[in-house]
């Protein structure tokens with residue numbers, strides 16, 4: 082199982098939505114597992130503020146990928162910008178992966194924490210936009226088929 086916030090390996094931290102009755106299946110999700118109390122806290126604060134609605138993480142993921150570019154460039158620069166990837170040692174490739182994955186995970190966690198600090202109006206606006214983009218997706222699918 083992967084942490085719902087940062088994708089590290091989950092370690093026994095969970096979450097349920099206390100706003101919903103025990104009989105409601107939306108009260109629990111087996112995807113709501115976390116690697117640390119820090120990720121668990123960020124997620125639960127965000128859920129409290131949005132009244133239990135999930136914020137779609139897809140644009141957060143895109144931003145997290147973009148945030149890897151800086152550290153990736155720095156690392157490649159440090160071992161020789163002109164070297165082809167085929168000349169990298171195994172350790173250098175593993176280090177490169179570590180640099181990117183760490184930057185990605187850190188961005189996802191910090192972004193969840195930052196979102197949880199936002200006010201309710203901001204989060205509601207985001208949820209509305211999320212709903213709109215979902216219906217646009219259906220329209221596109223209908224046009225294509």
Ligand SMILES: [Zn+2]
Nearest residue numbers: 084087116120
């Ligand atoms: Zn995590």
